[in-house]
Amino acid sequence: MQAITILGSTGSIGVSTLDVIARHPDRYRVFALTAHSRVKELAQQCSQFKPEVAVVGTAEAAQELTQLLRAQDSATQVEYGPQALCAVAGAAGCDTVMAAIVGAAGLEPSLAAARAGKKLLLANKEALVMSGQLFMDAVKENGATLLPIDSEHNAIFQCLPRAYGREPDAHGVAKIVLTASGGPFLRRDVATLEAVTPEEAVAHPNWVMGRKISVDSATMMNKGLEVIEAHWLFGASADRIEVLIHPQSVIHSMVSYVDGSLLAQLGNPDMRTPIAHALAYPERIVSGVGPVDLAKIGQLQFLAPDFERFPCLKLAYEALEAGGSAAAILNAANEVAVQAFLDREIGFRMIDQLIHRVMDRLPGRTVTDLEDLLDQDRDARRLAHACITT
Numbered sequence: 001m002q003a004i005t006i007l008g009s010t011g012s013i014g015v016s017t018l019d020v021i022a023r024h025p026d027r028y029r030v031f032a033l034t035a036h037s038r039v040k041e042l043a044q045q046c047s048q049f050k051p052e053v054a055v056v057g058t059a060e061a062a063q064e065l066t067q068l069l070r071a072q073d074s075a076t077q078v079e080y081g082p083q084a085l086c087a088v089a090g091a092a093g094c095d096t097v098m099a100a101i102v103g104a105a106g107l108e109p110s111l112a113a114a115r116a117g118k119k120l121l122l123a124n125k126e127a128l129v130m131s132g133q134l135f136m137d138a139v140k141e142n143g144a145t146l147l148p149i150d151s152e153h154n155a156i157f158q159c160l161p162r163a164y165g166r167e168p169d170a171h172g173v174a175k176i177v178l179t180a181s182g183g184p185f186l187r188r189d190v191a192t193l194e195a196v197t198p199e200e201a202v203a204h205p206n207w208v209m210g211r212k213i214s215v216d217s218a219t220m221m222n223k224g225l226e227v228i229e230a231h232w233l234f235g236a237s238a239d240r241i242e243v244l245i246h247p248q249s250v251i252h253s254m255v256s257y258v259d260g261s262l263l264a265q266l267g268n269p270d271m272r273t274p275i276a277h278a279l280a281y282p283e284r285i286v287s288g289v290g291p292v293d294l295a296k297i298g299q300l301q302f303l304a305p306d307f308e309r310f311p312c313l314k315l316a317y318e319a320l321e322a323g324g325s326a327a328a329i330l331n332a333a334n335e336v337a338v339q340a341f342l343d344r345e346i347g348f349r350m351i352d353q354l355i356h357r358v359m360d361r362l363p364g365r366t367v368t369d370l371e372d373l374l375d376q377d378r379d380a381r382r383l384a385h386a387c388i389t390t
Contacts, residue, residue, distance in 0.1 A: 001026075001027065001028070001029055002027065002028050002029070002095045002096050002119075002279070003028075003029055003030075003031040003093055003094050003095045003096070004017075004021060004028055004029070004030055004031060004094070004095070004096050004097075004098060004279075005030075005031050005032040005033075005034075005088050005089060005091070005094040005096070005097045005098070005113075006018065006030070006032070006033050006034065006097075006098045006100065007034050007085065007088075007089060007097065007098065007099050007100055007101045007106060007109050007110070007124075008034060008035065008098075008099075008100035008101040008102065008106070008123075008124075009033040009034060009035055009042065009045055009100075010035040010038040010041040010042055010045070011035075011100055011101075011102065011210055012209055012210055012271065013098070013100035013123045013149065013271060013275070014033075014035075014098070014100050016270075016271045016272045016275055017098050017100070017275050017279075018030075018045060018048075018049060019272060019288060020272050020275050020276045020279060020285075020287055020288065021049070021279075022048075022049075023285075023286055023287075023288060024285060024286075027280075027285070028279065030049040030050070030051045031051060031052055031053070031088070031091070031093050031094040031095075032051050032052060032053040032054065032055065032088040032091065032094065033045055033046060033049065033051045033053075033054050033055075034054070034055040034056070034085055034088065034101075034109075035055075035056060035057075036056065036057035036061075036101075036105075037056070037057055037058070037061055039056060039061050039064045039065045039068065040068070042054060042056065042065060043065055043068035043069060043072070046065075046069060046072075046074055046076045047072050047074065050074070050075075050076065051076055052075075052076065052077060052093060053076065053077045053078075053079060053088050053091075054069070054076050054077070054078050054079070055078075055079045055080060055081075055084045055085055055088055056078070056079075056080045057080060057081070058080055058081070059080055059081075061080060062078050062079065062080035065078050066078045082108060082109075085101075085108070085109040085112075086108055086109050086112035087112075088109075089109040089110070089112040089113040089116070089118070090112040090113060090115065090116030090118070091116075094118065095118065095119060096118060096119040096120075096121065096279070097110075097113035097118045097119070097120050097121065098121045098123065098149070098275075099113060099120060099121065099122050099123060099124045099127065100123040100124060100149075101124055102124065102126075102210060102212055102213065103124075103126050103212065103331075103335050104126055104127075104130060104331065104332065104335060104377060106124035106126065106127050107124075107126070107127040107130055107131060108370075110122065110124055110127040110135075111127070111131065111134075111135060111138055111370070113144070114135065114138040114139045114142060114144045114146070115138050115142050115144075116142065116144075117142040117143045117144050118144055118145075119144070119145045119147070120139070120144050120145065120146050120147070121147050121149050121275070121278045121279070122146060122147070122148055122149055122150075123149035123150065125150055125225050125226060125229045126225065126331050126335075128228075128229050128232050128233070129225050129228045129229055129327050129328070129330075129331050130327065130328040130331055130373065130377065131328070131367075131370070131373055132228075132232050132327065132367075133232075134367065134369070134370060134373065135232070136232055146233070147278040147281055148229075148233055148274075148278070149271070149274050149275060149278055150226060150229070150274070151252045151253075151267075151269075151271065151273070151274050152178045152179065152226050152230075152252055152253040153226065153229060153230060153233055153253070154252070154265075154273075154274035154277060154278065155251075155252035155253035155254075155264075155265035155267075155274075156176055156178075156230065156233075156234060156253045156254075156255055156265075157233075158265045158277065159253070159254060159255040159263040159264065159265055160173065160234070160255055162282075167235055172257045172258045172259065173236075173255060173256070173257060173258075174240070174256045174257055174258045175236075175240050175241070175242055175255075175256040176230055176234060176236050176240060176241050176242070176253070176254075176255055176256075177242045177243075177244055177253060177254040177255070177256060177262075178223060178226055178227065178230060178241065178242070178243050178244070178253050179243075179244050179245070179246040179249075179251050179252060179253050179254070180217075180220060180222075180223045180243055180244070180245050180246065180305065181204070181205065181206050181217065181245070181246065181247055181249045182220075182245040182246075182247050182303070182305075183204065183205070183217045183218040183219075183220065184200060184201065184203055184204060184205055184218055185200075185201075185218055185309070186245065186247060186303075186309075190308060190309050193309075193348055193349050194347050194348060194349045195347075195348075196218075196347075196348035196349075198211075198215075198341060198342050198344065201214065201215045201218040201341070201348060202214040202215060202218075204217055204218075205247075206248075206249040206269045211342060212335070212338055212339075212342075215338045215341060215342065215351075216312075216334070216338065218348075219310065219312040219348075219351055219352065220243075220305065220310035220312055220313040221312035221313070221315075221316065221334050221338075221351075221355075223243055223305075223310075223313055223316075224312055224313045224314075224315065224316020224317065224319075224330075225316060225331065227241050227243065227313075227316055227317060227320060228316060228319065228320050228327050231320055238317055238320045238321055243305050243313065244302050244303070244304070244305075245302065245303040245304070245305055246300065246301065246302050246303075247301055247303075248297060248300055248301065249269040250266050250267070250268070250269075250292060250294075250297060250300060251264045251265070251266050251300065252264075252265050252266070252267060252274075253265065266292050267289065267292060268289055268290060268291075268292055270287075270288075270289040272287040272288050272289050273287050273289045275287070276288075276289075311352040311356075312334070312351065312352045312355065315330060315352065315355055315356060315359065316330060318359070319359065319364070322363070322364050323364065324364040324365050324366045324367060325364040325365055325366075325367045325372075325373060325376040326359065326363070326364030327364070328364070328367070328373055328376050328377050328380070329358060329359055329362055329364055329376060329377075329379075329380040330355060330359060331377075332358075332376075332377045332378075332380035332381045332384065333354060333355040333358035333359065333380050333381075333383075333384045334351070334355055335381070336354070336380075336381050336384035336385060336388070337350070337351040337354040337355055337384060338351060340354075340388050345388060346388060354384060354387055354388065355384075357387050358380055358383050358384050358387060361383060362376075362379060362380055362383055364376070
């Protein structure tokens with residue numbers, strides 16, 4: 001019986017994780033659930049799954065949640081704030097942590113889980129993108145188990161040899177191939193992208209995701225962040241990580257071997273598949289997702305990405321090549337730019353322009369520790385906000 005903490009339980013990954021857990025009450029129980037501000041949804045989850053602890057973002061949210069749980073006669077303990085997030089991520093009563101908080105906010109609790117030696121299911125790609133070597137060192141030094149939840153990285157993990165470490169050459173791996181749907185604007189005239197609205201950008205053709213990650217998919221920054229994540233997870237250099245647009249989102253990623261073999265993982269576009277894989281690894285369990293019907297799909301298409309249409313992908317490759325804190329700066333600038341776009345402060349094509357300006361004016365440097373990294377993150381956010389207003 002695994003005790004699970006879900007960081008970000010009211011988001012799409014958290015909801016999908018709870019769906020899989022509910023299908024296997026004999027294998028899993030919920031230790032802690034966390035959400036920033038969606039108190040009513042969290043209260044409903046607490047009613048169903050009865051966690052020992054629930055964490056929210058603020059004292060006000062904690063007071064509201066406490067009142068809702070009192071009405072349910074719930075025994076769940078309510079905490080709030082960043083320290084409480086880190087505490088439940090590293091708590092002795094928890095075996096496995098699903099790290100599904102979106103953005104940089106997920107870094108410190110994800111690191112706390114790694115430092116506590118947990119089985120860490122990483123859906124928060126930004127944590128690894130930002131901290132890179134610091135994160136991987138924490139995993140190794142504390143005996144944590146790191147399993148990727150992004151459908152692409154989970155697919156790669158499934159296509160690699162079971163004994164795979166972080167040295168591609170030792171296992172005949174020639175290249176990692178990340179697939180991308182291309183988002184909602186794959187075939188839209190590039191000249192019209194400036195007029196894209198937030199409503200259009202979050203309308204992903206295949207996946208049901210949050211607003212921020214949906215915009216990242218539309219710009220392909222999501223794929224750029226995944227390139228950086230793949231570098232740290234699998235030890236592959238930038239020139240051995242290829243992105244291939246695959247509009248059907250059936251092949252989730254592939255691994256190319258030196259003997260000419262190309263192994264792919266296929267599945268319907270539903271995050272419960274990688275979640276179930278990681279929860280039960282190395283076993284397999286029912287996820288609630290049906291099998292792929294290839295005859296119904298009929299054909300699979302593949303396209304090379306166009307950097308004119310998707311300049312954010314190019315910026316991510318540049319950040320990976322630059323090393324140091326460049327990826328953290330890229331991520332910080334992107335988070336500010338995406339939020340400004342969603343708030344209608346800037347246009348869609350201003351997202352990549354803003355990121356480029358920040359990276360140009362704030363080159364990355366060697367990072368010595370977490371506080372140094374967070375300083376770089378704060379500097380990048382301040383500069384990004386300044387660029388919006390000037």
